[in-house]
Amino acid sequence: MTDLATAPLRRDSLLRAALGSRNFVVGAVITLGILLLAVVSFIWTPFPFSAQDIPNKFKPPLTGSHLLGTDYLGRDMLSMIMVGARTSISVALLAVGIGALIGTPLGLWAAARRGTLLDEIIMRANDLVFAFPALLIAILITALYGPGAVNAIIAIGIFNVPVFARLARGAALSLWTREFILAARVAGKGAARISAEHILPNILNTLVVQITIQFALGILAEAALAYVGLGAQPPMTSWGKMLADSQTMVALAPHVAIVPGLTIVVTVLGVNLLGDGLRDILDPRLRRSRR
């Protein structure tokens, strides 16, 4: 990455490594599939997702025109899953975005000022956020300041900040001891420029892998918040909200709980596999030690 002359060669071998990694291929296919569901839902769903059809309630999957069956109001489950994907994905994505965009610069800043009071303050603040049970505070924030997708994003996002700050600082610290950074300093570059031009590109791989991990956790967190009624509000739906609606109906029609639950499992699994695959490809050192 630091040597431009080998760049084309590297891209070629990266692609080959990507296609050779089963984790990556499976993960990427699942993740793209779910993204596609969400995108398509904007222009087409099998049925209007909130259209009720009470006579046809609790239809099991694969009966008639309802591929995934209907829920307790006769709404088409597939349409709800597609529209719910929008909420789940956007909440998780924005929450990760908040974490990465605030956390990474904080970590880089702390690393650039390593050993100073500033470094200590930033890292102690991060430890403090870590000390709070994340879900508890997310519930607190959304409950006190009103339920809804935006508050859910903020609540989940806050807990992503220290993750990225720590990761960025840890990785940056060891880079600061390298010769090429020393060379950049000798060339007269300031700490901010070095962080942006030399440190950041070199820790990007690590960050990307972490982004996938946090994204998967974000999907789970959104589902949990929505499940206790603090996520997306009607008429919007999300996978967690579908699970909450199904809670009392499980015994009557198990599929109303199984369908959204499995969707979450498959999505999180897919994103995690993608992350593992990315790590295998991008980080040759770990590829060896992971086996």
Add this chain to the structure above:
Amino acid sequence: MHKNIFVHCFPASTPADRNAPTHQAHGTVEPIATLELRGSLPHTPVPPFPLAARASTLHNRSAMPAYILSRAVSLCLSLVAASLVVFVLLEIVPGDPAALMLGLNATPEAAGALRELLGLNGPVHERYLNWVFGMLRGDFGISYAYKVPVSELFADRIWVSIPLAIYALTLSTLIAFPVGIIAASRRNSATDVAIMGTTQLGVAVPNFWFAMLLVLLFAVTLRWFSAGGFPGWDQGLFVGMKALTLPAIALALPQASILARVMRSALLDTLDEDYIRSARAKGLTRRQALWRHALRNALIPVLTIIGLQFSFLLAGAIIIENVFFLPGLGNLIFKAIAARDLIVVKSGVMILVVAVILVTFLVDVAYAIVDPRLRTSTR
């Protein structure tokens, strides 16, 4: 940080420079830079000595009280900061608790009198100090909604929450240890692949959904357990434990999956170390080396994760307690949020946070006992 913990704790056994220099999270520290880094490395690169190397233990043992002291100071600071955060977070919540308690038809005078009674009229710093010192004395105030001392509410609930967390943590550890050890000792076998696949799945399952499925199977269909509720410990230990079993399983599953993966990778990492090679060279089989040498060294990252999991279990319990209608601390906080019973929320959250910070502290100390190397690097 969970997955990356190995990156910090266990330098890869290959010299990092052999591979492409894309990024190195922990290269060797070069002399020039060492001068200005003075002790500021977050996870000091640890030389790959085994615990068995006790040459420097004598010296380090004297460092132990100093290490604990420095962790204790940091513990106190964290507690103060955490209490400030909780206080401020609830202080800026819109709405007047007195008006809420009295309902819509309350006269302003009545609300004012109640505010006075609840001690809501004093200056902010006074209310903060009253709250903190009250908690230190065991006085958590009077619940706005239940009109009883908050400490009484907590005292009842804590006997559900703590046993549940311990039960789940025990289950998770009991599952994860053998599973992780088997996977590591049969690396790349069909068993290993199956175990890794299962744990990958376990990490992806939302625990409240898993809880619903457990209820469907074991309570609704098989009728082995009740679907929820808690009869109380006075019905006998067995009855109480039985009521907590499904919730504990639901809480433990994702944690066990994570822990088993950590256990496996930590073992594999230690198995790569030079001292394992020496042990093998002396004639130990791979399995003997694993049990006698690798396991103890692999426990360090595993301990961290167990400590972290306690916090997940406490928070995750809020949701699980809701699924099973368990009268635990999380359930109380959740109801209190809905009822705007802010004093219960404030102290309840604080108790959970204190528990988490305390556990982190204990894990840090346990670290130092397990691994003498860490005593000197007091971060």
